Amino acid sequence: HTEGDRALETPYLQIENVHKRFGSFVALRDIYLDVYPGEFVCLLGPSGCGKTTLLRIIAGLEQQTSGRVIQAGRDVSSLPPAKRDFGIVFQSYALFPNLTAAQNIAYGLQNAKMPKAQIDARVAELLETVGLAGFGAKYPAQLSGGQQQRVALARALALSPGLLLLDEPLSALDAQVRVRLRTEIAQLQKRLGITTIMVTHDQAEALAMADRAVVMDKGYIAQVGTPHSIYQRPTTPFVANFIGVMNFLRGVVASSGQVRCGNLLLDAPRNEFDMNTPVQIAIRPENVKILPQQDAFDSSLPNVIAAELEEVEFLGSGYRIGMRLEGDAKDLITSELPADAAELLDLQVGAALVAQLPPDCIQVFAQEPVRA
Numbered sequence: 359h360t361e362g363d364r365a366l367e368t369p370y371l372q373i374e375n376v377h378k379r380f381g382s383f384v385a386l387r388d389i390y391l392d393v394y395p396g397e398f399v400c401l402l403g404p405s406g407c408g409k410t411t412l413l414r415i416i417a418g419l420e421q422q423t424s425g426r427v428i429q430a431g432r433d434v435s436s437l438p439p440a441k442r443d444f445g446i447v448f449q450s451y452a453l454f455p456n457l458t459a460a461q462n463i464a465y466g467l468q469n470a471k472m473p474k475a476q477i478d479a480r481v482a483e484l485l486e487t488v489g490l491a492g493f494g495a496k497y498p499a500q501l502s503g504g505q506q507q508r509v510a511l512a513r514a515l516a517l518s519p520g521l522l523l524l525d526e527p528l529s530a531l532d533a534q535v536r537v538r539l540r541t542e543i544a545q546l547q548k549r550l551g552i553t554t555i556m557v558t559h560d561q562a563e564a565l566a567m568a569d570r571a572v573v574m575d576k577g578y579i580a581q582v583g584t585p586h587s588i589y590q591r592p593t594t595p596f597v598a599n600f601i602g603v604m605n606f607l608r609g610v611v612a613s614s615g616q617v618r619c620g621n622l623l624l625d626a627p628r629n630e631f632d633m634n635t636p637v638q639i640a641i642r643p644e645n646v647k648i649l650p651q652q653d654a655f656d657s658s659l660p661n662v663i664a665a666e667l668e669e670v671e672f673l674g675s676g677y678r679i680g681m682r683l684e685g686d687a688k689d690l691i692t693s694e695l696p697a698d699a700a701e702l703l704d705l706q707v708g709a710a711l712v713a714q715l716p717p718d719c720i721q722v723f724a725q726e727p728v729r730a
């Protein structure tokens with residue numbers, strides 16, 4: 359689906375002009391969001407941006423100050439959690455420690471007065487679904503963190519809710535388990551086709567799992583889009599920097615396709631600013647090329663800059679290097695090099711390098727207003 363196709367569909371969940379204040383503190387403002395059937399949406403942003411508050415408002419665990427939440431065409435804005443239709447998984451597994459995995463999963467089914475034989479069949483099916491067939495008799499303390507989180511997921515899915523809410527479900531797990539479980543959750547979500555909203559502060563997790571990501575900052579939505587579009591076409595420097603890493607160079611617009619940064623005149627297409635506007639050009643480290651010395655003076659290449667190596671960091675799959683650009687700009691920019699490219703270079707601190715900033719990979723933003 360492109361975002362255009364979706365406009366013709368009826369959203370499963372609509373958040374309309376939600377605001378939330380805690381006393382005089384504004385935690386959320388002007389929140390509009392449509393989530394489509396079967397979509398996996400990640401709420402993403404730095405600590406304190408309001409993502410957990412928004413998820414809790416969707417669940418009815420927190421009451422918005424104003425605005426509406428519409429789920430499956432029904433205004434649920436003032437319903438308590440029990441009257442809404444969702445399953446939720448929290449960061450802390452929140453399992454009953456005195457109940458087995460099977461009993462934890464069965465809990466909501468018993469409350470819903472499902473007959474015993476049906477409960478047993480459903481629990482077995484759910485254990486299978488989350489890859490824990492045969493673990494039903496274990497107590498939470500006998501399970502690993504990843505296994506406990508699978509039980510929590512099975513419990514959230516038990517009553518076949520219309521909406522799955524995930525509140526940083528992976529952040530308490532160690533790195534390897536986290537990466538495996540995120541793939542499994544994303545596959546399971548697609549298999550079940552359940553509309554899902556996940557809160558995370560981990561941008562890699564959001565890029566890997568989400569159909570669309572909602573990037574939040576200080577209580578408002580900074581950008582909504584597919585992971586690809588947010589990564590490739592961030593609309594603000596905040597989003598550019600929060601999603602992945604970005605180099606910024608300050609300058610002024612010198613002509614429609616050029617920006618002057620100190621004594622460097624750089625080609626920067628896709629730039630709609632007026633002459634002399636203070637701007638910043640942005641380029642991702644993986645797009646900053648390092649040229650062999652002999653190509654340094656090939657005048658047909660745009661944006662070739664001499665630089666001095668200042669920092670080298672081994673990443674395993676390659677290197678991240680920090681270079682000081684020559685000339686009066688003297689900015690530090692970073693580049694990521696695959697191991698094979700790095701082998702051809704002298705990576706001693708102080709070495710002379712030739713960097714290239716391919717114009718296609720450059721984005722131009724207005725400079726943030728400078729406050730006195």
Ligand code: ATP
Pocket residue numbers: 380383385403404405406407408409410411412559
């Ligand atoms: P984190 O990743 O750190 O959990 P978050 O983006 O989920 O951050 P929220 O938990 O939604 O952020 O909180 C948003 C802001 O609202 C924070 O500044 C927080 O201190 C404030 N806040 C949240 N809950 C309350 C509350 N019950 N009373 C007062 N302030 C609150």
